[in-house]
Amino acid sequence: MIHLLSATVERWPVAGAFIISRGAKTDVDVVVCTVGDGTHVGRGEGTAIYYEGETAEGCAAAIRAYAGPLDRQALLTQMPRGAARNALDCALWDLEAKRADVPVWQLAGLSAPAPLPTAFTISLGDPATMEAAARTAAGRGFALLKCKLTGEGDRARIAAVRAGAPDARLIVDANESWHDLDIAAEAQALADLGVEMVEQPVIHGREAALAGVRAPLPLCADESCHTSADLDRLGDFDAVNIKLDKAGGLTEALVLRQAARERGFRVMVGCMLGTSLGIAPAALVAQGADWIDLDGALLLARDRDGALALDDGLLQPGNLWGMGE
Numbered sequence: 001m002i003h004l005l006s007a008t009v010e011r012w013p014v015a016g017a018f019i020i021s022r023g024a025k026t027d028v029d030v031v032v033c034t035v036g037d038g039t040h041v042g043r044g045e046g047t048a049i050y051y052e053g054e055t056a057e058g059c060a061a062a063i064r065a066y067a068g069p070l071d072r073q074a075l076l077t078q079m080p081r082g083a084a085r086n087a088l089d090c091a092l093w094d095l096e097a098k099r100a101d102v103p104v105w106q107l108a109g110l111s112a113p114a115p116l117p118t119a120f121t122i123s124l125g126d127p128a129t130m131e132a133a134a135r136t137a138a139g140r141g142f143a144l145l146k147c148k149l150t151g152e153g154d155r156a157r158i159a160a161v162r163a164g165a166p167d168a169r170l171i172v173d174a175n176e177s178w179h180d181l182d183i184a185a186e187a188q189a190l191a192d193l194g195v196e197m198v199e200q201p202v203i204h205g206r207e208a209a210l211a212g213v214r215a216p217l218p219l220c221a222d223e224s225c226h227t228s229a230d231l232d233r234l235g236d237f238d239a240v241n242i243k244l245d246k247a248g249g250l251t252e253a254l255v256l257r258q259a260a261r262e263r264g265f266r267v268m269v270g271c272m273l274g275t276s277l278g279i280a281p282a283a284l285v286a287q288g289a290d291w292i293d294l295d296g297a298l299l300l301a302r303d304r305d306g307a308l309a310l311d312d313g314l315l316q317p318g319n320l321w322g323m324g325e
């Protein structure tokens, strides 16, 4: 018999501050869930989707209030998507792996995880600040930089980033801020600076604004795409950004990845801020993805014992979660 043991909130400090168009963040609250069967304990972590009004406390309360079966398939229909379900789903996977003494990747029919070339996020700032951050990140070995944009002055920002990191691959995240711009023209200007993909140019719910836009770069749905149920609305996007907190767990994230590929979408795997406990299950979904954006723990001032290691810009598989015993 499986029991919920705990659902608690932990606060982790960010290294410096993480800044985008919606604000700055100096720490992150994560919800940590544990489940057990009397012999083994499984753990999972989620980070509230702040732009949907989720909070870590609310997620912890939702897990404690959940009265349905502690079964991953049942969760898909009996708990809404989001960070609470993610933490619980990942705890159940971890427990399952320990009970079977088999790693989650094997239980899920995946291949053994390989090191991942994660993007590193360049926070929103003035061009000089972003140029310096890009130079530092490239010097640390990150070959892919993800630049946060705001819809105003973005071309100057990317020109500066390009000057700071001449050899880096660049992707940008507009975080819904390009509603007043000619999206095709803006994308072309960034493509001319070597940008290879634009994440979420339009406001979630206003995907129709992309109809007829002939962008020279792939457009990737982030805020517009949570689960496989969203894919039908996303015909004007070329790619989807899968996050476990949005999908509500590894179980749905794997379904979404499969459904997205079958429909011809390219796949990005991203994350919220959080520790390596939250990143480890996402790293399984990210194997073979077109863009990997799993820097959520790398942006923290400190991480858990057994944190995923970074080696020359590559995120290494670790033993923190989902390895059986």
Ligand SMILES: CC(C)C[C@H](N)C(=O)N[C@H](CCOc1cc(O)cc2c1C(=O)N[C@@H]2C)C(=O)O
Residues within 6 Å of the ligand: 018, 019, 020, 022, 023, 024, 025, 028, 047, 050, 121, 146, 173, 175, 222, 270, 271, 272, 273, 274, 293, 294, 295, 296, 299
């Ligand atoms: C800081 C992120 C983990 C970096 C990641 N590469 C990323 O860009 N993710 C965002 C979504 C998560 O962004 C967060 C997370 C968070 O806990 C708080 C904030 C944000 C954000 O964008 N603004 C606030 C400050 C993405 O792909 O859009």
Ligand SMILES: [Mg+2]
Residues within 6 Å of the ligand: 173, 175, 199, 200, 222, 223, 241
């Ligand atoms: Mg995004």
